[in-house]
Amino acid sequence: MTRPATAWTALDAALRGLRLDGALFFRAEFTEGWAYRSPAPDELVRILRPGARRLIVFHIIAGGTCWARARSGERLWAREGDVVVVPYGEQHAMGGAETAEEVPILELLDPPPWRTLPVLRHGAGGGRTDIVCGYLHSDHPLFNPALRALPPLFVVRPPEGPAATWIRSSIDYALAAGSPAPGTDRTATKLSELVLLETLRLHLATAPAIDTGWLAALADPVLAPVLARMHAAPDHHWTVQQLADTVAVSRSVLDERFRQVLGRSPIRYLADWRMHLAENLLATTGHSVAAVAHRVGYDSEEAFSRAFKRAHAVAPGTWRREQLTGTGHRDQHGHRHH
Known part of the structure; x- marks a missing residue:
């Protein structure tokens, strides 16, 4: 990616x-x-x-x-x-x-x-x-x-x-x-x-919304408590209403705040955050792809693999092997091209 x-x-x-x-x-x-x-x-x-x-x-x-x-x-x-x-x-x-x-x-x-x-x-x-x-x-x-x-x-x-x-x-x-x-x-x-x-x-480098205001969002009085809940339980099936209740604002206000500071909706941020965590688990642990999928909130290995392939153009197992072997062309920032 x-x-x-x-x-x-x-x-x-x-x-x-x-x-x-x-x-x-x-x-x-x-x-x-x-x-x-x-x-x-x-x-x-x-x-x-x-x-x-x-x-x-x-x-x-x-x-x-x-x-x-x-x-x-x-x-x-x-x-x-x-x-x-x-x-x-x-x-x-x-x-x-x-x-x-x-x-x-x-x-x-x-x-x-x-x-x-x-x-x-x-x-x-x-x-x-x-x-x-x-x-x-x-x-x-x-x-x-x-x-x-x-x-x-x-x-x-x-x-x-x-x-x-x-x-x-x-x-x-x-x-x-x-x-x-x-x-x-x-x-x-x-x-x-x-x-x-x-x-x-x-x-x-792979964390969501780094190109907008992620570090600033951690100090935002509305976004910080919501991000904390997402980060603490990425496998939970969060709804926007549950997250909005955390800071006593409406769903529309929370959605607008996410888009303004982080450039995406709360649910899109959660999906991107789960993918970020999955990369870490695949690169540094021996967990199976199915176990990684479960840890980051996917109900099935198949659903996780589809989402991962959309983000990386390769399946999770292939991506993991490339991390271990160092194969693939990297650009000046260390990202691999396939």
Whole structure:
């Protein structure tokens, strides 16, 4: 599904407007078998950014393969060059291919403050996975867990090209010996911001209405509560009346507001949002096409497959194989042409 250039301009402009600040906070060398569990969000804030309401956490996979899982979610697999994003800083776990006990990560790190970027080494001595971890802080509604605009944890796989090359060079910088303490190196701090912005740009490229006012809609007093309900339960058979009741407006007022800010009706937005979620599930989980269809609100695999093919010109199974093999021609923005 190719997006017009104006959509990318709007997305880039919107993301540039995000106010972010943070740092890299450790790098890790894990060997099979290994697994760890992150601190609870409030504990993470206390250690890294006292006074903040929440933090955004990201993990760049510098080498190897691993899984990541939000506390209430499933395992998503990531490989070298991928970026794992935990947009609301929720407690999560990561691990390798072999079974291992999840160890609290604070037991593996020296207590702060850190004079240099901590290097965490953990595991049973098998195959190695290198990870660079960072955090950022932002008060933008995009990172408000109540709106659920983003999954609690997701994996971004940059397409071959400038984005992947740039993230790779960022990894090399972060892995350089003698890295200073987290938050003390302005270059590393800016690096965290740029990596997250690029990762969000890639992830949101298929989100509905990015070319109009999606980020602004998250702060809209009428649209934000309605979007929150859709995002929380995309498999629910919503009616416009149910959604309008959420904010005590008429169906016509809600429909007009959606068209004005998001460029589409509420039900069309819901259909586009379901397709966005389906892409994520197909790319990062082993769920069957039927299971993905059910998770995003389709009554049958056949109905989902028809809708998916209308949006992507290929069936879900074919699209998934292309994601895994990297086949197909991509344009300058990383979108595939068939």
